[in-house]
Amino acid sequence: MDIIRGVGHMGGMLKGRVAAVTGAGNGLGRAHALAFAAQGARVVVNDLGTSHDGYGESPGPADRTVGEIRAAGGTAVANHGSVATEEGAGSVVEQAIREFGRIDILVNNAGVIRHQNVDEIQTGDWDLMVRTHLYGMMFATRAAAAHMKARGYGRILCTSSHIGFGFAGQAAYSTVKEGIVGFARTVARELAPYGITCNVLRPIAAWRGTAPEIRNPLFESNRPEDVAALATYLVSEGADSINGCIFEVLRGHVGIFVDPPPVARTIRREGGWTAEELAAAVPAELTPGRTREDFPFTLPDVFRPLMEK
DSSP states (O other): OOSSTTTOSSOSTTTTOEEEETTOSSHHHHHHHHHHHHTTOEEEEEOOOOOTTSOOOOSHHHHHHHHHHHHTTOEEEEEOOOTTSHHHHHHHHHHHHHHHSOOOEEEEOOOOOOOBOGGGOOHHHHHHHIIIIIIHHHHHHHHHHHHHHHHTOEEEEEEOOGGGGOOTTBHHHHHHHHHHHHHHHHHHHHHGGGTEEEEEEEEOOOOTTOOGGGOOHHHHHOOHHHHHHHHHHHTSGGGTTOOSOEEEEETTEEEEOOSSOOOOOOOOOTTOOOHHHHHHHIIIIISTTOOTTOOSOOHHHHHHHHHTO
């Protein structure tokens, strides 16, 4: 991976800062860790070393990322804990403080994915995804927030996905990825008075867990370093005014989502509506021409403006 393009080579945007990145053994997490180190941060590289669907464990991924950072002249240590447990997530923050004296930056990136239709979801799979994505984010953020508040500074970045908008076969993944958005926006509001920001990335990319049926050239063209460049800025001092925002990244395209999402259409009647009146008004005025097979949008609809550029 080219960590120089887009983020600079051994620059100073994060000089002196301490960052912890969960799920940093592969993909986006690895790109974030490399980019932060290239900008002067000391990095705790967390990764349990599982497959994309959460099986197995190995120190290899985290150790390799640390090796790359050190080979480039940066400073990093590996953490092999599972963020799905309170102890494992807490150890990431504890190691940052033990090794480097504090924690300034937390990136909640660890995740797993299992593709199942809603009537086929296994309880164990659902639990694993909720624990990894949501509990892991909460455990790590809770641990880091206490230290950040005491210092009056912090940057938290969470990884969501466009799959959170809803996609067939992804009920569990959609749930956790959209849950991340709600959590992050609340954290942003709560911690803003303490000099802490919290933002969200919805990267548009194919990664090792992307289902074959939704892979396409648009996904494949995005580079992890493109996403890492934005992440680097968002966790820097210069992004102090950016808080509670949701960004998408695709190649050279960086977008921000409307906050809050606009209401597309409304109908109004003084004194309220009866069920019978709504039965006539909703199809005619709110959802004209819509059928059972239609959805307010499809995943290609989300990406179409980017495809046309």
